[in-house]
Amino acid sequence: MTKHRTDAAATLLADVRADRAAENAAAARILVRAAEWADLHPPVEDDYTASATLGGRPTGAPLAGEGTPQVDEGCIAELAAALRCSTDAGTTLIGQALELRHRLPRLWALVHTGKVAPWQARLVAGRTMHLTREAATFVDDQVAAVTGKIGLTQLDRLITTAITRYMPAEAERQRVEAEEKRRFDIFHDQDGRRHGLAEVVGVLDLPDALDLDAAIGAGARMLAEAGVDKSLDVRRSMAAGELARSQPALDLTTTSEPGPLGDPADQPHDPTTTSSAPGPASTTLRPHRAPSQVTLYVHLSADALTGRSQQPGWVGNTGTPVTADQIRDWCGRPDTTITVRPVIDLNTTSSVEGYEVPDRIREHIALRDRTCVFPWCSRPAHPRSTRQRSDGTDTWSTDADHIQPFAAGGETSTNNLAPLCRKHHRLKTHTRWRYRMLALGHYEWASPHELRFQRGPDGSTVDLSPEEPKPAARIRHEQASAHAADPPPEPSAARPRTPALTTAG
Known part of the structure; x- marks a missing residue:
């Protein structure tokens, strides 16, 4: 019994190791595909060159480091959707693939020989993009020498060494600006x-x-x-x-x-x-003492608020589910002032004449959809403007997009408007991405290459694209395996053999 258990455990460990090797090999192939996808989509205009993102916003910095090719920003979302991840994640993937292929060639080679896990290589690539080519080569040589065994602390020390040695002006700038790292x-x-x-x-x-x-x-x-x-x-x-x-x-x-004690130094x-x-x-x-006002959007039934029901609610500002007791506690504090406003019925339709979207309709669609409605995007659609421009006008966290363009007859109404972050609004406007509202809060998207996705009111995305076709190599392998497994047919006496046809000349 013990021997049987030992054999089973050894087999299981061997399977796990094989699965991890297969997983790393697949991840390495995805890096190659991401770089090839970038090669197929150079920017057609400078204004549409992809840049790295930070917190969902483009930084203006290149996708990868000095010497890597530029990429058209409109192509990234489709690759990301095919991988069932956000556009930001797709941006990061392509940038790291280009960084590895062009500026970290030794590490790139180790990834494809299975000696370094792709996730470890991507970790290094994400930290070298701001380095000069000379500094990146130094990091590549040092990391390759330890074949993927370097940890985060050692990696950061190595990059600091590269900056100090090959980028002295940058090292001094970082030292001077260190005090600006304070935050709260x-x-x-x-x-x-x-x-x-x-x-x-x-x-x-x-x-x-x-x-x-x-x-x-x-x-x-x-x-x-x-x-x-x-x-x-x-x-x-x-x-x-x-x-x-x-x-x-x-x-x-x-x-x-x-002061009352004399010199300020004596106080x-x-x-x-x-x-x-x-x-x-x-x-x-x-x-x-300056009065401050915070608007809290609470979705809760009257029975729950009065204690006759324990049905939970949720906070519209953040989409956070909360219990009725928590809301009653907030409202019961002595320093809380409650202002009752007309209830926004998210199931009704509100519209205006003209193109401009008023704040009350922006608030309506932000509360209804909660985030940008592009597949796998989670940028919050705040129900209130988040800041002001220099001219004092409000700036919202997402754009109110006309699903059917206003110029094509689309109304400015809640059933033809949806919140899109600026990146995905530009994508819908300037590329062949398109979408439609199936019902309130439900959207169906189609990519330029006809991948289809359905976005739900809870932020979930369902991939409706046809089943992925098998690569040609896998099909050939499966066919060969099937033929090898089938026994050869028995010759039939009732049916004479047909001679093989040949052609001469």
Whole structure:
């Protein structure tokens, strides 16, 4: 029994190793196909040259590093859709394939001999695109020497060495701009798994970090003294919210008068006060209570809000599912002001005369579709404008696209409008991609080469294209295997053999 189990385990491990080798070989072939697809689609105009993306937005930087060919931006979405991934993922794939083939040839060769996994090679390619050719060659030589055994930390050190050695001006620029890396990010719950909580990540100057830590610690202690029976971690998170509500803005005033204790240098440290330079004048940051308003779109039935039903709702701003209890908790806070607005019935049709789309219709389609409706695109369609242009007009996160063009008779109405991010709006306008609305929130897309996809109201995409044809080599192999497995036919006495036909000359 033990021997049988050992043999089965050994067989299983052998199968796993073979499967991984086959997976890597397939991924290597996809890299080749991606580079070949780029070769077939050079840009026809400079304005339509593909560029690398960051956060779903084009950066203007080339797809790959110096010396790699340019690619027409309109071709990428179709390859990505055929691979059932987002356009951004397709952009990254093509850029990394070109980087490997043209600037990291030793690593490219190792990928196709099975000595380096494609995902490891792509990791290196993604980090060398900004290097000069000389620096990229240095990285290629060093990485190839260890045949794919280098880790992320070692890779980053290697790239830093390449920059320092071959790009001294870039190294100095990075050193000077290091202080601009400070940031403070809030990541809102996107899928409901954190139950309405948000993650906060920041990189601060050490003095600012110490002051913030002290303020939050003091707030946590005050909450404990006030009878809040929660853990220290929970109280610290609550203190951060209280700190934000008590000081939502800063009032910068300049004063030359000494403080109540005389010279400013003799005063105790106050985290809300900073001195700009030695001397009688100083800049004081005073808390200024500025009212702030946040619009929260909550989709919930009246029964659930009053407690007669436990049916969950969802937050339209982020598409996050939330429980009725969570919404009642938000609305029940003493510092919350609730403004009831007319309900937007997403199943009705609203229209206007003319081409321009008013904010109320933009809000309607953003709440209905939640994201850009292109296959596998997840760019949020915020129900409110996200920022303003220099002239003070609103800027929305997605465009309101006329599915049937306005010039061709399409109406400016909710049943002929859909949110598209700028990249996919340009694609639909300037290439042969086309789509139609099957029902509210349901769209069918067709690519230039007639691949078909259906986008649903929950953001899912279904590939409706015909079953992928088998490569010619695989067909020949299967036919040969089938003939080898079939026994030769028995000669029949009732049917005489037919002589083979030959041709002379």
